[in-house]
Amino acid sequence: MSGTGGALRQFPAFPHQGGWLTLWAMEKFSLSKPFWFVLGLIALVCGLAGVVLPLVPTTPFILLAAFCFARSSKRLSHWLENHPYFGPLIDNWRRHGSIDRRTKKVAMAVIVATPLISLALAVPLWILGVQVLVLTAVSIFILTRPDGPSS
Numbered sequence: 329m330s331g332t333g334g335a336l337r338q339f340p341a342f343p344h345q346g347g348w349l350t351l352w353a354m355e356k357f358s359l360s361k362p363f364w365f366v367l368g369l370i371a372l373v374c375g376l377a378g379v380v381l382p383l384v385p386t387t388p389f390i391l392l393a394a395f396c397f398a399r400s401s402k403r404l405s406h407w408l409e410n411h412p413y414f415g416p417l418i419d420n421w422r423r424h425g426s427i428d429r430r431t432k433k434v435a436m437a438v439i440v441a442t443p444l445i446s447l448a449l450a451v452p453l454w455i456l457g458v459q460v461l462v463l464t465a466v467s468i469f470i471l472t473r474p475d476g477p478s479s
Contacts, residue, residue, distance in 0.1 A: 361400045368396030368404065375414075385466060387417055387427060387435070394418045426476030435470050439463045 375389030390408070397405035409415050420426045427435075442463060446456050 364396045364400035365404075368393045368400060371396060372404075372408075385435075387421075387431065390414050390417055391421050394422075420476040424474060424476045426474040427470060429475045432470055432473075432475070436467065439467055 371389045371393035374384060375386050375393055378384035378386035378389060394405065394408050394414075397408055409418055416428065417431060420428055443456060443459050446459055
């Protein structure tokens, strides 16, 4: 450790490597950051798809993306938290475990419209049944969350 002034503590590397890893190197090399980053990107893409696709939910994926980016990317976490549309969703959820009333109304409108559009398009009944089951579960979740603070 000469020349380092004792600033870096050294730990033995894996025995078969026969070398030493510094504490700094062990902290910098972690597989968890790439995992959270990739999962965050996937969640963000799914959330953005949910903006335009009726059966894909937006809010849960955006909340998952915020969770992942908080563990992997300060820049993307900051961008998402300060986004004009997604930022308030994240803030309400983190502070109050709530979904604001406007988001609930939009979600319920899409939930009601989805099976109606499917009926108009004459989709098979089993698909319509799956939609109704999934959307009922999503509706129960959304409607049982608090509205959050009064603005």
